[in-house]
Amino acid sequence: xxxxxxxxxxxxxxxxxxxxxxxxxxxxxxxxxxxxxxxxxxxxxxxxxxxxxxxxxxxxxxxxxxxxxxxxxxxxxxxxxxxxxxxxxxxxxxxxxxxxxxxxxxxxxxxxxxxxxxxxxxxxxxxxxxxxxxxxxxxxxxxxxxxxxxxxxxxxxxxxxxxxxxxxxxxxxxxxxxxx
Amino acid sequence: xxxxxxxxxxxxxxxxxxxxxxxxxxxxxxxxxxxxxxxxxxxxxxxxxxxxxxxxxxxxxxxxxxxxxxxxxxxxxxxxxxxxxxxxxxxxxxxxxxxxxxxxxxxxxxxxxxxxxxxxxxxxxxxxxxxxxxxxxxxxxxxxxxxxxxxxxxxxxxxxxxxxxxxxxxxxxxxxxxxx
DNA sequence: TGTACATCAGTGAACGCGCGTTCACTGATGTAC
DNA sequence: TGTACATCAGTGAACGCGCGTTCACTGATGTAC
Numbered sequence: 449x450x451x452x453x454x455x456x457x458x459x460x461x462x463x464x465x466x467x468x469x470x471x472x473x474x475x476x477x478x479x480x481x482x483x484x485x486x487x488x489x490x491x492x493x494x495x496x497x498x499x500x501x502x503x504x505x506x507x508x509x510x511x512x513x514x515x516x517x518x519x520x521x522x523x524x525x526x527x528x529x530x531x532x533x534x535x536x537x538x539x540x541x542x543x544x545x546x547x548x549x550x551x552x553x554x555x556x557x558x559x560x561x562x563x564x565x566x567x568x569x570x571x572x573x574x575x576x577x578x579x580x581x582x583x584x585x586x587x588x589x590x591x592x593x594x595x596x597x598x599x600x601x602x603x604x605x606x607x608x609x610x611x612x613x614x615x616x617x618x619x620x621x622x623x624x625x626x627x628x
Numbered sequence: 629x630x631x632x633x634x635x636x637x638x639x640x641x642x643x644x645x646x647x648x649x650x651x652x653x654x655x656x657x658x659x660x661x662x663x664x665x666x667x668x669x670x671x672x673x674x675x676x677x678x679x680x681x682x683x684x685x686x687x688x689x690x691x692x693x694x695x696x697x698x699x700x701x702x703x704x705x706x707x708x709x710x711x712x713x714x715x716x717x718x719x720x721x722x723x724x725x726x727x728x729x730x731x732x733x734x735x736x737x738x739x740x741x742x743x744x745x746x747x748x749x750x751x752x753x754x755x756x757x758x759x760x761x762x763x764x765x766x767x768x769x770x771x772x773x774x775x776x777x778x779x780x781x782x783x784x785x786x787x788x789x790x791x792x793x794x795x796x797x798x799x800x801x802x803x804x805x806x807x808x
Numbered sequence: 809t810g811t812a813c814a815t816c817a818g819t820g821a822a823c824g825c826g827c828g829t830t831c832a833c834t835g836a837t838g839t840a841c
Numbered sequence: 842t843g844t845a846c847a848t849c850a851g852t853g854a855a856c857g858c859g860c861g862t863t864c865a866c867t868g869a870t871g872t873a874c
Binding site: 631635666667668669670673674 | 849850851852853854
């Protein structure tokens with residue numbers, strides 16, 4: 449597996465670091481290789497082109513986040529409690545890596561990884577939909593997609609300050625409380 | 629007022645048309661002037677640089693949308709009914725111009741207009757907050773900001789198909805029904 | 809153990825390309841007298 | 842009414858720059874015999 453190669457990792461790590469300050473479209477290969485401490489040609493030893501790299505970067509971020517969420521609710525039955533717990537795991541996970549804004553929000557503007565982002569968002573929406581269904585909501589799939597968008601917005605706000613914001617989370621949960 | 633000049637308008641209109649198919653970062657000045665039917669130099673007669681143009685483009689879009697929303701609820705008292713009506717006006721307004729995805733969502737990735745987008749989103753959130761306050765929600769400002777994000781997501785979904793989606797709107801409203 | 813060859817990550821100069829921006833110039837319209 | 846000058850939107854060739862990508866080469870490691 450090529451993803452295990454140290455230089456591959458170094459290039460991905462460099463990208464995640466750069467994405468803390470810049471949007472994906474602003475990150476050039478020059479910047480990436482400089483941050484990773486390798487020559488420009490080395491980039492093309494590990495990635496056929498820039499697009500493939502951006503997809504890999506996004507996948508890396510998303511897989512880690514999804515794993516956190518899935519683990520956090522592994523033993524729970526679908527329902528509002530599981531939705532709470534999943535949301536908290538998601539927000540906490542986003543706070544660990546600061547590249548959230550670029551990868552969660554701005555990634556949607558990158559033609560190169562548009563499809564990938566859409567697929568990944570659908571995964572999260574599907575996870576959430578189970579809970580909305582158990583909670584007896586009408587249109588659980590659509591509610592789930594909207595809820596994911598709302599949670600992503602909350603993550604972007606929190607990453608802005610770098611700290612969990614309990615008032616914000618309370619506001620978020622208010623949208624799913626006392627509903628049919 | 630320079631915005632009234634026909635060529636200025638033509639350049640903005642060209643941008644709005646191009647934004648239906650591409651994200652803002654992908655739209656080059658070559659494309660803009662070709663779409664507007666003017667020479668490249670003409671662009672710089674009306675805009676000092678690309679950033680200023682993008683801000684003007686976003687402002688144009690936002691002003692129109694805000695006007696629609698404000699007019700739709702002008703005679704109503706704050707509360708859930710006004711929030712419904714404002715949301716519907718917002719979604720209907722987005723369906724008229726197809727550049728929504730670029731200007732609502734992907735615009736946040738553009739360093740050039742980041743601040744502008746933030747200010748505009750805050751305006752919408754402020755409008756919505758009045759209603760959440762009247763509805764007795766805790767954290768009405770934060771709830772409003774999350775709600776705006778959710779509504780923007782709904783707009784992007786609708787513009788994808790080009791048609792209003794009543795199930796989607798029902799799902800959206802479910803988040804604010806039967807709440808304290 | 810020693811020699812010859814294969815493999816492959818890594819290097820960095822060089823490439824062509826498209827971009828945003830500049831600028832000297834044109835031509836139509838307005839103003840002064 | 843006619844002449845001289847000023848103003849200003851519009852033009853398009855030319856610019857320098859940074860980008861993604863290529864490629865001939867290096868050097869270390871592995872393999873065969």
